[in-house]
Amino acid sequence: MTATSSAIGVLIADSSRMQAELLTSALRRRSEFRVFTGPIEEISIAQAVSSTHARVMLFSLNHSANVASQMIAMRHIHLSFPEIPKVLLVESYNRELVVNAFRCGARGIFCVSDAHLRLLCRCIQRVAEGQIWANSEQMGFLLDVVSEVPTLRVLNSRGAKLLTPREEQVVALVAEGLSNRDAARELKLSEHTIKKYLFRIFDKLGISSRVELVLYAVNHGVPLGAEWLAAANSSPEG
Numbered sequence: 092m093t094a095t096s097s098a099i100g101v102l103i104a105d106s107s108r109m110q111a112e113l114l115t116s117a118l119r120r121r122s123e124f125r126v127f128t129g130p131i132e133e134i135s136i137a138q139a140v141s142s143t144h145a146r147v148m149l150f151s152l153n154h155s156a157n158v159a160s161q162m163i164a165m166r167h168i169h170l171s172f173p174e175i176p177k178v179l180l181v182e183s184y185n186r187e188l189v190v191n192a193f194r195c196g197a198r199g200i201f202c203v204s205d206a207h208l209r210l211l212c213r214c215i216q217r218v219a220e221g222q223i224w225a226n227s228e229q230m231g232f233l234l235d236v237v238s239e240v241p242t243l244r245v246l247n248s249r250g251a252k253l254l255t256p257r258e259e260q261v262v263a264l265v266a267e268g269l270s271n272r273d274a275a276r277e278l279k280l281s282e283h284t285i286k287k288y289l290f291r292i293f294d295k296l297g298i299s300s301r302v303e304l305v306l307y308a309v310n311h312g313v314p315l316g317a318e319w320l321a322a323a324n325s326s327p328e329g
Contacts, residue, residue, distance in 0.1 A: 099124050099219050102145035102175075104131045104168075105153070114151060114180075117208050124215065131164045133171065140172055147219050148172075150197075151180040158188070162195050169196025176218045189225075189232045199224025243308055245296070253295055261288045265301055266308040 101124050105111035111128045118126045129139045131150060139145065150165050152158065169177060176198040181188065184200060192200055199218045201211055214224045225233070243263035245253050254262065257278075264274040271285045278285070293299055296307055 100145040101126050101147050103128045103149045105151040136168050147215050148177045166195035186232045189229045190236050266305050
């Protein structure tokens, strides 16, 4: 793939101009890519996408800046351009960063501190082909999240939380249609304890049945933000 017409359009979004210039300079030496740059900012990205026909976006995370705001920006951009795969470039990572990156729309995570340019080029090509780029540790983080008990945040009309993290988990399981027995098994609790939680939840929300609880959850439950991780299963709160 050396012809310009067949080169992969790569848009580099970076909050650090110096980092962007270094990365751009390195990738532009490779004939298989057409490289463009822009800040991690929705309007600039939208203009760049329309003018460059980028097939892959690289988001270079600046750890010295507000990481959460950068992740939220990537999420917003993903919602605007879900068809373009995105790779998050990081200096290091942990479980929270990996999970949130994929929740924000990333199709791959590339650690620049322990890999060379040739591997990054392979990453871009694989993601452009529709594949996922993640190592075994990162995939393990994602599989752990899939098996976690869901959590549904319930707020009142003023936006204040009404329930404890454990109660939110019970609401989420009931809203998914699980019985008391199944919810107890999921949370590793007794059915009696689940019933106690439900009575307490009913009292807090001013309702009296599971049907009302499901309706309440539908109307007042707030989808968790991409930067927020589900409550840990080991939450001791009752």
